[in-house]
Amino acid sequence: DAGVIQSPRHEVTEMGQEVTLRCKPISGHDYLFWYRQTMMRGLELLIYFNNNVPIDDSGMPEDRFSAKMPNASFSTLKIQPSEPRDSAVYFCASSNTGELFFGEGSRLTVL
Amino acid sequence: AQKVTQAQTEISVVEKEDVTLDCVYETRDTTYYLFWYKQPPSGELVFLIRRNSFDEQNEISGRYSWNFQKSTSSFNFTITASQVVDSAVYFCALPRDDKIIFGKGTRLHILP
Numbered sequence: 001d002a003g004v005i006q007s008p009r010h011e012v013t014e015m016g017q018e019v020t021l022r023c024k025p026i027s028g029h030d031y032l033f034w035y036r037q038t039m040m041r042g043l044e045l046l047i048y049f050n051n052n053v054p055i056d057d058s059g060m061p062e063d064r065f066s067a068k069m070p071n072a073s074f075s076t077l078k079i080q081p082s083e084p085r086d087s088a089v090y091f092c093a094s095s096n097t098g099e100l101f102f103g104e105g106s107r108l109t110v111l
Numbered sequence: 112a113q114k115v116t117q118a119q120t121e122i123s124v125v126e127k128e129d130v131t132l133d134c135v136y137e138t139r140d141t142t143y144y145l146f147w148y149k150q151p152p153s154g155e156l157v158f159l160i161r162r163n164s165f166d167e168q169n170e171i172s173g174r175y176s177w178n179f180q181k182s183t184s185s186f187n188f189t190i191t192a193s194q195v196v197d198s199a200v201y202f203c204a205l206p207r208d209d210k211i212i213f214g215k216g217t218r219l220h221i222l223p
Contacts, residue, residue, distance in 0.1 A: 031209065043202070043213040055209060091156060098144055100211055102156040 006103035025094030134203030
């Protein structure tokens with residue numbers, strides 16, 4: 001089975017630009033999570049979905065962040081407009097039985 | 112409140128030494144899971160183990176072992192005969208509702 005697939009692996013953009021991160025969860029997993037990792041704050045949960053429905057977005061830092069899951073095999077995390085403080089590694093993870101399986105992450109650098 | 116504390120920020124040991132990574136947790140739940148994850152220098156997060164709170168038997172997997180003690184709310188991780196490839200950040204984690212909350216991690220350096 002393929003694992004969680006994230007794209008792009010690396011993104012460098014300029015402040016003010018829109019950034020879209022993509023995630024394909026493991027087939028059959030009904031939970032999908034977006035985490036952000038920085039040196040200062042560690043691993044932070046941004047939002048999670050159950051059966052494509054957003055359940056808890058309390059970790060989304062501000063309105064510039066949005067996430068969607070239009071179907072069971074695809075999710076996006078969008079930042080518009082991006083700011084330098086959004087620079088981080090963004091992980092997508094999926095789950096079915098409790099433990100999370102993570103993608104390789106998308107490293108975002110906002111200049 | 113659900114909380115995971117990994118008090119050791121960074122540990123360095125010489126190869127072949129044994130090393131224990133501490134994890135202390137707080138939970139309001141009577142049954143719960145605990146997890147350990149590994150993040151090697153390449154950056155991916157790798158699931159290592161899940162333990163259920165009603166099973167306090169120690170778990171051993173090769174050079175890795177886990178000591179779960181409900182009496183002290185601890186779920187410690189020991190690497191025996193450490194190797195350079197064990198160098199990574201290790202995270203302990205605990206579910207809160209449907210979410211998983213991670214500790215701050217312990218960065219482990221295995222020196223050749």
